[in-house]
Amino acid sequence: MLKTSGISVAPLSVPERLLLGPGPSNSHPLVLEALSSQPVGHLDPFYIDLMAEVQDLLRHVWQTSNRLTLPMSGTGSAAMEATIANIIQPGETFLVGIKGYFGNRLADMASRYQADVKTIVKPWGEAFSVDDIEAALIKYKPSVFALVHAETSTGVCQPMKDIGDLCRRYDCLLILDTVTSLGSVPLFLDEWKVDLAYSCSQKGLSCPPGLGPFTMNQRAEEKLNNRKGKVPNWYLDLSLLNQYWGSDRVYHHTAPVNMNFGIREALRLIVEEGLENSWDRHRKNAEDLWQGLEVMGLELHVKEELRLPTLSTVKIPKGIDGKAFALHLLNKFGVEIGGGLGELAGQVWRIGLMGYNSQKKNVEKVLNLFDSELPKFKE
Amino acid sequence: MLKTSGISVAPLSVPERLLLGPGPSNSHPLVLEALSSQPVGHLDPFYIDLMAEVQDLLRHVWQTSNRLTLPMSGTGSAAMEATIANIIQPGETFLVGIKGYFGNRLADMASRYQADVKTIVKPWGEAFSVDDIEAALIKYKPSVFALVHAETSTGVCQPMKDIGDLCRRYDCLLILDTVTSLGSVPLFLDEWKVDLAYSCSQKGLSCPPGLGPFTMNQRAEEKLNNRKGKVPNWYLDLSLLNQYWGSDRVYHHTAPVNMNFGIREALRLIVEEGLENSWDRHRKNAEDLWQGLEVMGLELHVKEELRLPTLSTVKIPKGIDGKAFALHLLNKFGVEIGGGLGELAGQVWRIGLMGYNSQKKNVEKVLNLFDSELPKFKE
Numbered sequence: 001m002l003k004t005s006g007i008s009v010a011p012l013s014v015p016e017r018l019l020l021g022p023g024p025s026n027s028h029p030l031v032l033e034a035l036s037s038q039p040v041g042h043l044d045p046f047y048i049d050l051m052a053e054v055q056d057l058l059r060h061v062w063q064t065s066n067r068l069t070l071p072m073s074g075t076g077s078a079a080m081e082a083t084i085a086n087i088i089q090p091g092e093t094f095l096v097g098i099k100g101y102f103g104n105r106l107a108d109m110a111s112r113y114q115a116d117v118k119t120i121v122k123p124w125g126e127a128f129s130v131d132d133i134e135a136a137l138i139k140y141k142p143s144v145f146a147l148v149h150a151e152t153s154t155g156v157c158q159p160m161k162d163i164g165d166l167c168r169r170y171d172c173l174l175i176l177d178t179v180t181s182l183g184s185v186p187l188f189l190d191e192w193k194v195d196l197a198y199s200c201s202q203k204g205l206s207c208p209p210g211l212g213p214f215t216m217n218q219r220a221e222e223k224l225n226n227r228k229g230k231v232p233n234w235y236l237d238l239s240l241l242n243q244y245w246g247s248d249r250v251y252h253h254t255a256p257v258n259m260n261f262g263i264r265e266a267l268r269l270i271v272e273e274g275l276e277n278s279w280d281r282h283r284k285n286a287e288d289l290w291q292g293l294e295v296m297g298l299e300l301h302v303k304e305e306l307r308l309p310t311l312s313t314v315k316i317p318k319g320i321d322g323k324a325f326a327l328h329l330l331n332k333f334g335v336e337i338g339g340g341l342g343e344l345a346g347q348v349w350r351i352g353l354m355g356y357n358s359q360k361k362n363v364e365k366v367l368n369l370f371d372s373e374l375p376k377f378k379e
Numbered sequence: 380m381l382k383t384s385g386i387s388v389a390p391l392s393v394p395e396r397l398l399l400g401p402g403p404s405n406s407h408p409l410v411l412e413a414l415s416s417q418p419v420g421h422l423d424p425f426y427i428d429l430m431a432e433v434q435d436l437l438r439h440v441w442q443t444s445n446r447l448t449l450p451m452s453g454t455g456s457a458a459m460e461a462t463i464a465n466i467i468q469p470g471e472t473f474l475v476g477i478k479g480y481f482g483n484r485l486a487d488m489a490s491r492y493q494a495d496v497k498t499i500v501k502p503w504g505e506a507f508s509v510d511d512i513e514a515a516l517i518k519y520k521p522s523v524f525a526l527v528h529a530e531t532s533t534g535v536c537q538p539m540k541d542i543g544d545l546c547r548r549y550d551c552l553l554i555l556d557t558v559t560s561l562g563s564v565p566l567f568l569d570e571w572k573v574d575l576a577y578s579c580s581q582k583g584l585s586c587p588p589g590l591g592p593f594t595m596n597q598r599a600e601e602k603l604n605n606r607k608g609k610v611p612n613w614y615l616d617l618s619l620l621n622q623y624w625g626s627d628r629v630y631h632h633t634a635p636v637n638m639n640f641g642i643r644e645a646l647r648l649i650v651e652e653g654l655e656n657s658w659d660r661h662r663k664n665a666e667d668l669w670q671g672l673e674v675m676g677l678e679l680h681v682k683e684e685l686r687l688p689t690l691s692t693v694k695i696p697k698g699i700d701g702k703a704f705a706l707h708l709l710n711k712f713g714v715e716i717g718g719g720l721g722e723l724a725g726q727v728w729r730i731g732l733m734g735y736n737s738q739k740k741n742v743e744k745v746l747n748l749f750d751s752e753l754p755k756f757k758e
Binding site: 002003007008009011012014015016017019021023024026027030032033034035036037038039040041042044045046053056057060063073074075076077078081105108109111112113200202208209210230231232233234235236251252253254255256257258259261264265268271275276330336341 | 381382386387388390391393394395396398400402403405406409411412413414415416417418419420421423424425432435436439442452453454455456457460484487488490491492579581587588589609610611612613614615630631632633634635636637638640643644647650654655709715720
């Protein structure tokens with residue numbers, strides 16, 4: 001009866017990589033140690049306490065007091081979908097600011113929840129002005145506006161001044177994608193009047209991928225409570241998750257306990273360093289990278305005042321096969337840098353300095369590699 | 380600007396637990412070692428090879444040749460929802476066999492995808508007969524029938540003889556929940572003519588929770604390919620995931636790479652032991668547990684021929700506070716056993732012997748604890 005397919009695999013042996021691409025980044029060794037603890041039950045009193053700690057720590061790095069703040073049991077994309085699935089009702093107008101790959105993803109997701117999706121678009125590498133946004137809010141009267149704070153596909157950091165006020169004035173909820181900014185770039189969710197936000201574990205937090213931090217404020221919660229019918233997504237239903245992560249601790253799904261051990265340690269390390277110190281470190285190392293690249297005659301895709309400290313897009317010089325160069329760095333030196341995504345495919349490299357990997361020695365390493373290896377790829 | 384909430388948390392220190400409840404079970408130490416490797420990129424050639432290995436290994440433990448076999452980047456519940464989200468079209472009749480908690484969950488999920496949900500019900504602790512199922516297929520003419528193979532809430536293993544043939548005769552797809560059977564209880568998906576199945580990582584596979592193995596055959600794939608409109612769930616959309624896990628390797632979401640290191644090692648260890656040997660080990664240890672409990676005068680909730688080797692439901696004797704006893708074992712001895720869920724709350728304990736924890740020494744430990752500690756709880 002039993003078919004043995006002659007499977008024989010060797011024990012796992014993971015090659016050593018320095019991950020300087022768009023994420024995942026390398027994890028802090030203490031996070032990996034936490035991850036390798038034996039699991040406990042998802043209703044164990046120890047774990048229940050740990051959940052509360054993770055929630056408090058997430059509130060801190062996001063600078064929010066939102067009660068409903070928790071890591072979704074999936075990657076950042078699951079948390080992204082959670083903001084939409086819980087908040088959008090069929091037929092509602094959902095406005096997305098698209099200035100890169102992840103804006104498109106938001107639009108695709110919202111269409112699956114039967115939103116009437118409207119978009120405002122900027123070239124990949126630019127940011128929206130307050131006027132752009134106000135004009136679109138007037139034109140489309142959306143009930144939800146979604147914006148990407150840190151566009152991993154372009155390396156742009158969206159200035160957030162006045163946008164939250166604008167959304168309140170036009171009676172619209174604001175969703176903010178903070179996937180590539182949480183823990184590493186200044187974020188003030190409450191001050192910015194952001195209603196829902198999400199992130200990931202594998203970038204600024206120095207943890208492996210697998211959890212999607214999620215938060216929603218009282219305004220968003222009220223909308224969820226007043227929605228007609230069940231949330232059309234069981235796994236991401238905040239009204240159910242609230243019973244597990246809220247005070248009731250009612251079983252929803254078996255939590256990924258080890259990943260939560262990891263993120264708790266990751267967040268603790270940020271507190272230990274100091275959140276502002278982490279922001280400053282990311283800024284400083286990014287500036288050193290930019291300067292070093294420019295000294296070599298390379299050009300950055302984004303103008304300085306909009307640049308994201310965590311992810312830099314570097315123009316691939318004419319005549320260079322960007323993909324071959326990145327593969328060379330990976331195969332020969334174990335260093336990963338990213339290629340362009342979507343519209344920027346083939347045009348830029350993406351160099352990430354995120355979380356644990358935002359270190360002076362890594363800046364030097366990648367600059368030295370560009371210096372010594374890139375000339376070999378010139379025609 | 381920055382609010383420091385005076386957060387100060389100590390480095391993580393996880394208490395030692397022997398997890399003999401409904402899952403998670405303890406992980407194999409080599410799985411935890413794999414989990415703590417530094418991540419690699421989700422498009423790294425090494426990781427691409429590893430994905431193919433994980434897929435092959437999953438096919439083996441499920442005894443299927445289904446092309447679309449992969450771990451969903453969420454827990455078992457996400458994989459459960461994936462079967463429904465991809466296959467159900469609004470208005471279609473979805474029949475669920477409910478004989479425990481997880482049948483109810485399937486019904487809830489299907490209602491969110493606008494299925495016309497019908498149910499057949501059995502008392503918690505029993506299984507469906509082929510006649511029960513045939514009568515319901517005739518009565519409701521469902522396009523999908525979902526059944527739980529191993530009900531974690533009751534400890535019942537559903538006999539699968541003839542059910543797949545029946546579903547084909549009545550032109551209906553068969554979804555099977557194998558959350559508490561994969562790797563530990565005989566499963567022959569192809570032979571049983573199961574069209575879609577899902578499982579979890581934290582039970583028979585000896586890996587922490589966080590991944591949801593998923594599989595669908597050609598029949599199910601055809602239905603997916605012919606569906607009208609997009610799958611109403613982006614994260615679990617198999618038509619997108621297929622591009623990443625299939626031959627194209629198109630980026631969908633950042634895979635939880637470390638969890639995949641873990642499950643690859645977990646599955647490799649099952650192959651190393653021999654799949655049939657693993658099944659036999661689970662059976663033998665469960666039988667020893669049942670015998671030991673009965674010798675002590677305790678009663679099992681399920682009749683022997685329907686019992687699940689991985690999860691045994693034990694009737695709480697009259698006059699005993701079952702919850703207090705379980706808490707005593709946890710706090711005093713670090714041993715977790717489960718309480719009843721849903722209809723069986725307060726009536727049974729649930730003792731799990733799953734994966735790495737299905738060991739003779741653990742059977743002896745739990746029997747000794749019942750022997751020495753239970754009398755202290757008698758009135």
